[in-house]
Amino acid sequence: MTWVTGANGSPYGVTNLPYGVFRTDGREPRIGVRIADQVFDLAAAEAADLVLAGGALSRATLNEFMALGRPQWTAVRQRVTELLTDEAHRAAVQPLLVPLAEVEMLLPFEVADYVDFYSSEHHASNVGQIFRPGQPPLLPNWKHLPIGYHGRAGTVVVSGTPVVRPRGQRATADGPVTGPSVRLDIEAEVGFVVGVPSPLGRPVGVDDFADHVFGVVLVNDWSARDIQAWEYQPLGPFLGKSFATSVAAWVTPLEALGAAFVPAPEQDPPVVDYLRDVPHLGLDLRLTVEWNGERVSEPPFATMYWTPAQQLAHLTVNGASLRTGDLYASGTVSGPERTQVGSFLELTWGGTEPVTVGTQSRTFLADGDTVTIGATAPGPDGTTIALGEVTGTIRPAR
Structure with a gap:
């Protein structure tokens, strides 16, 4: 009390x-x-x-x-x-x-480096079906290591910062054109903020997660799907992601989430030694996504295939050092149901199945749209903890 x-x-x-x-x-x-x-x-x-x-x-x-x-x-x-x-x-x-x-x-901390993972099996499977119909939804390496990429620390912004629609190249039937993205999307994610650094050349083990990670923030990794689709082969996300990543203004300390750790999904096939975290724990975070004030999805973080401890171990297994202020994000959080997805790419199945927001039929983001991501978690003694929300409004391209 x-x-x-x-x-x-x-x-x-x-x-x-x-x-x-x-x-x-x-x-x-x-x-x-x-x-x-x-x-x-x-x-x-x-x-x-x-x-x-x-x-x-x-x-x-x-x-x-x-x-x-x-x-x-x-x-x-x-x-x-x-x-x-x-x-x-x-x-x-x-x-x-x-x-x-x-x-x-x-912005609560100075971002040193930013890494984004791809750790939801449901999200990866959905994206695979959308982009590679008729092929296996997961690529052969997906269940053997947490897939990720290095993002741009300088464009991480605090919740409430307007997001300017990005410009770039996108493919058309007549060849590439340059202009504002027409398939602007969100990715509802959970971010982990590193406090204690590590020396270059020394991997951080899964058991050392709590010694390095200070706390948790909600993340919206805004994504220009048309720019991304044209550029990402063979090297992966670049300009389709780097224009803005929004984070919550409040960092929830890891100690506040002690009651929220739950068993993570079983991993099959078994993972290699450095990724074996015992106990194998994820977090029971219940996300919400609101599009112009209307709740459109409730992604469950507990379904994430790769745990935060495994992500940290994989990030450093090659000897990459941690720095105070490093931010690594989980990747899009999606559950098994369409009402549990963390991107509008999935919600509208690649733009082929529009949803009604307010009175409008919608696929991707329009100028003036506002997206707010929130989350709650179990606290001690039956209490409920809220994570600071992350919100952003789309402004026209410049």
Whole structure:
């Protein structure tokens, strides 16, 4: 229980406490945690010696704090929980609570590198059927390693940032043309934020996942399907993906999701040694996708074939180093039903089966459309935790 008004029973209660970076009235960015519809100013709390983190909480991003490692993450979380639940601290803490409606949320961490995986068997099978009809939906390597690609860290943007429709080459019956994408899509994903780096040349094992990963963010990896289809053979995604990737403003600490770990789907054939994670656990995150305010899908993250720990192990098995602020995303989250897919490519089956949004028949995104991805997870003692939503609105091409 907490003394903070509105927090008991809230999905942003004391069992959650996600981290973000905010500012008010144009002031310097500050680190805070969300409690209900308020932000606890951790920069001010550290300045007042209410929380100790060696000055890391006074920075403009979470990177320095994330680099401190799990013992410090745990200590700060325990102290923040104490401050927000013990009535004895109310007089000192209450002046440091800022209404959420009065803050501007910023990108919470400086993105070092960005990697995107392709870890949903349902999504990969759907895409295979759409793009390669009459052929096996999964390519031969898909069940042997987590497929991924390196994205562009510089175009990762915080939730609420407008997304400009990308321009590029796309194929037509008369040959390639250049212009705005006409098949602009979303990908509902879950991202994992690295705190503790690793040395170059030393792989990170599946058992070391929790020592390196600080927290979780929702991701929308916007995708220009027509640009992507023309460019991606043989090297994979490039300009069809790199124009914008939106992330939530709130990073949910891994410790808040302790009750959400569940057995992941059985892997057949058995994976090679470095990918064997025991226990083999995924996360029971229940995503929602809203298109112009209308819920069109509910993707279940628990169905993901490759786990976050396996993705991290594969990312580093060749000796690639981790850096504080690395972001790796799960790939599109899709379940077995059409109402559980994480892309409009699947929802409309490649644009051949339009859906009704509001009063309009739709396939891909139009200028002015807004997409919002949310998620909840089980919390301790029967509580529910909400992950910070990620939203974006499409602006015309320039």
